[in-house]
Amino acid sequence: MTTLADPVPGGRPGDVERATALSAELTGRGVHGIVLAYVDTAGIGRVKTIPTAKLASAVAWGVGMSPVFDTFLANDSIVSTDVLGSPDGDLRLYPDLDHLVVLSGQPGWAWVPVDRVTQEGERHPGCSRTFLRRIVTAAADRHGISFKAGIEIEWAVGQGSAPGDDFVPAVQGPAYGATRQVELSDCTAELLAALAAQGVDVDQLHPEYAAGQFEISVGALDPVAAADRSVLVRQTIRAVSQRHGLRVSFAPAVFAEGVGNGGHVHLSAWREGRNLHSGGKGRYGMTAEAESFAAGLLAHLPALTAVTAPSPAGYLRLKPSQWAGVFTAWGRETRESAVRVITGTVGHRDQAANLEVKPVDLAANPYIALGCLIAAGLDGLESSASLPDEITGDPARFGAEEAATRGVRRLPASLDEAVEEFRKDELLRAALGPALADAVIAVRLGEIAAVAGLDDGQVAAAYRWKY
Ligand code: GLU
Numbered sequence: 001m002t003t004l005a006d007p008v009p010g011g012r013p014g015d016v017e018r019a020t021a022l023s024a025e026l027t028g029r030g031v032h033g034i035v036l037a038y039v040d041t042a043g044i045g046r047v048k049t050i051p052t053a054k055l056a057s058a059v060a061w062g063v064g065m066s067p068v069f070d071t072f073l074a075n076d077s078i079v080s081t082d083v084l085g086s087p088d089g090d091l092r093l094y095p096d097l098d099h100l101v102v103l104s105g106q107p108g109w110a111w112v113p114v115d116r117v118t119q120e121g122e123r124h125p126g127c128s129r130t131f132l133r134r135i136v137t138a139a140a141d142r143h144g145i146s147f148k149a150g151i152e153i154e155w156a157v158g159q160g161s162a163p164g165d166d167f168v169p170a171v172q173g174p175a176y177g178a179t180r181q182v183e184l185s186d187c188t189a190e191l192l193a194a195l196a197a198q199g200v201d202v203d204q205l206h207p208e209y210a211a212g213q214f215e216i217s218v219g220a221l222d223p224v225a226a227a228d229r230s231v232l233v234r235q236t237i238r239a240v241s242q243r244h245g246l247r248v249s250f251a252p253a254v255f256a257e258g259v260g261n262g263g264h265v266h267l268s269a270w271r272e273g274r275n276l277h278s279g280g281k282g283r284y285g286m287t288a289e290a291e292s293f294a295a296g297l298l299a300h301l302p303a304l305t306a307v308t309a310p311s312p313a314g315y316l317r318l319k320p321s322q323w324a325g326v327f328t329a330w331g332r333e334t335r336e337s338a339v340r341v342i343t344g345t346v347g348h349r350d351q352a353a354n355l356e357v358k359p360v361d362l363a364a365n366p367y368i369a370l371g372c373l374i375a376a377g378l379d380g381l382e383s384s385a386s387l388p389d390e391i392t393g394d395p396a397r398f399g400a401e402e403a404a405t406r407g408v409r410r411l412p413a414s415l416d417e418a419v420e421e422f423r424k425d426e427l428l429r430a431a432l433g434p435a436l437a438d439a440v441i442a443v444r445l446g447e448i449a450a451v452a453g454l455d456d457g458q459v460a461a462a463y464r465w466k467y
């Protein structure tokens with residue numbers, strides 16, 4: 001479980017002693033440096049690193065980093081809001097020791113997620129990890145509800161020797177094909193070994209649909225740990241692949257056409273150890289609260305798209321009939337609806353039942369995305385929102401009239417549209433707080449401006465190697 005208490009100057013009780021012992025142990029294991037990791041508003045992983053001997057000092061006093069990264073774009077240019085993006089000021093990166101991992105994929109290194117705190121010891125309003133902890137804490141306090149989450153990871157494996165920024169698939173075998181599995185056998189075996197050594201509970205790994213594409217799914221955890229894990233797993237995939245001469249892309253659209261890389265989110269709400277998505281009187285065993293939670297997600301999805309698909313390239317992926325779930329609809333195991341209700345297999349439903357949210361990609365900051373998804377679901381739960389009828393099949397076949405009758409909406413077809421929806425969504429903006437909500441808008445507008453005048457192929461190329 002993730003510690004939900006904020007870091008404090010001097011360290012939380014016991015932290016410094018723990019870090020001192022840990023750094024000695026890590027040094028003995030040949031760990032020379034520690035990667036301090038966080039994700040910016042644009043969804044780019046940013047880091048600082050420290051020698052292992054500095055861990056106790058980092059836990060007590062943090063490690064400095066400018067707040068300007070809250071308004072960095074994927075191309076490293078900088079926008080600003082009225083409070084963020086200035087060259088002034090400093091923040092302290094505080095490692096969360098509960099989630100420190102020795103990196104098997106990068107010998108000599110450990111990795112740890114950080115919370116960002118001001119020099120006065122206060123929460124930094126732009127810190128997305130702090131935001132998610134706050135949302136999770138509030139859900140527990142107000143509703144006695146906790147969550148389990150898992151983020152699927154799809155990625156494309158390219159030849160490291162491909163010229164320039166081209167993507168040349170490293171495998172030729174068919175989708176889900178045995179050939180493709182054999183072609184990447186050495187690399188994926190090493191990947192599974194590295195993840196196991198890092199304590200990552202992998203559910204499955206398979207060759208996916210698009211050129212060079214693979215997918216991994218991991219066990220569900222509390223939301224903060226699930227977001228941390230998503231960042232860690234991608235770091236490991238990248239590192240192991242690089243050792244095999246391969247280059248990987250987690251971009252939503254490696255090419256302008258065809259199926260992209262998703263980052264589907266699995267989410268379930270629990271109270272006192274009981275899964276609210278199973279054993280209830282609602283449809284497919286959902287409790288009334290779980291149905292309302294799903295209704296809240298559907299209602300806010302158009303605005304949520306601004307945080308679940310934050311890159312202009314995300315809208316090359318978010319097209320009908322590409323399994324990305326671009327309609328505000330739900331169905332049991334319906335893979336073209338935005339929300340797929342998963343019951344699990346009979347006998348295992350109390351553990352396995354959950355909601356899968358599909359219009360999410362891996363350009364999303366996972367802390368912001370999960371926090372906003374939970375806030376949206378809780379809004380439905382608090383207002384006892386009613387879940388519309390389910391759909392079956394592909395909603396793309398509905399004419400305008402049928403879609404309207406069923407309450408099925410196409411999600412934003414561009415980042416511009418998503419930002420307009422997000423601006424109108426007071427609940428999501430309030431959940432994020434003004435500093436982070438304004439940063440989301442400023443960074444999205446910056447990304448839109450950065451690709452102005454580019455055609456779809458150029459947009460895909462601009463983001464191909466960013467995530
Ligand atoms: N690649 C698809 C996406 O972009 C998902 C395929 C699947 O259902 O696993 O969301």
Ligand code: MG
Binds near residue numbers: 154208215
């Ligand atoms: Mg998939």
